[in-house]
Amino acid sequence: AQTVTQSQPEMSVQEAETVTLSCTYDTSENNYYLFWYKQPPSRQMILVIRQEAYKQQNATENRFSVNFQKAAKSFSLKISDSQLGDTAMYFCASRMDSNYQLIWGAGTKLIIKP
Amino acid sequence: GAGVSQSPRYKVAKRGQDVALRCDPISGHVSLFWYQQALGQGPEFLTYFQNEAQLDKSGLPSDRFFAERPEGSVSTLKIQRTQQEDSAVYLCASSLRQGPSETQYFGPGTRLLVL
Numbered sequence: 055a056q057t058v059t060q061s062q063p064e065m066s067v068q069e070a071e072t073v074t075l076s077c078t079y080d081t082s083e084n085n086y087y088l089f090w091y092k093q094p095p096s097r098q099m100i101l102v103i104r105q106e107a108y109k110q111q112n113a114t115e116n117r118f119s120v121n122f123q124k125a126a127k128s129f130s131l132k133i134s135d136s137q138l139g140d141t142a143m144y145f146c147a148s149r150m151d152s153n154y155q156l157i158w159g160a161g162t163k164l165i166i167k168p
Numbered sequence: 169g170a171g172v173s174q175s176p177r178y179k180v181a182k183r184g185q186d187v188a189l190r191c192d193p194i195s196g197h198v199s200l201f202w203y204q205q206a207l208g209q210g211p212e213f214l215t216y217f218q219n220e221a222q223l224d225k226s227g228l229p230s231d232r233f234f235a236e237r238p239e240g241s242v243s244t245l246k247i248q249r250t251q252q253e254d255s256a257v258y259l260c261a262s263s264l265r266q267g268p269s270e271t272q273y274f275g276p277g278t279r280l281l282v283l
Binding site for chain 2: 155
């Protein structure tokens with residue numbers, strides 16, 4: 055079975071600091087995709103960044119980057135120069151090549167303090 | 169362009185009532201997903217459509233849940249004889265193509281409260 059675990063229910067950092075959100079997953083498949091989604095308060099879920107498991111290079115999108123450790127089944131999200139607008143729930147999710155389901159973690163509530 | 173829209177945004181139902189939740193995906197998107205998100209939790213997969221075909225309904229929690237997408241665009245999630253445990257936010261998402269790496273675009277959700 056596919057599982058995704060986020061062990062940090064809540065994190066809080068000062069504006070402009072760097073923060074890392076943790077995610078671990080479990081799968082028996084070789085081909086899969088990993089995602090970080092952001093859900094701001096009362097707003098829609100949006101994709102932050104994605105990683106294909108077959109790519110060794112860590113994905114980067116502006117201030118957002120991942121540390122993908124395939125052997126350890128770890129997929130953490132690093133947010134650099136954090137901004138007030140980064141305050142949101144962050145969900146880690148995975149999807150196997152062989153099925154249609156996105157499997158989600160329980161989320162990490164990130165608060166950026168001014 | 170318009171994103172994914174869902175209606176109603178909020179629904180209060182008495183236990184035992186039937187409800188219908190609507191999702192309008194982004195025009196031209198092939199794939200459509202329904203998720204259930206309980207308070208303080210991550211979403212859980214309910215069902216998946218590729219065009220009008222329901223290819224995976226393994227996440228539907230009981231036979232009281234039924235989804236359709238008859239013309240390959242708008243989708244409706246119907247819950248019969250609602251129970252208190254059905255209270256959740258129901259999210260709809262669509263993607264342009266059907267591949268596993270495709271970005272899913274989410275609607276604002278329908279918050280269902282069953283009393």
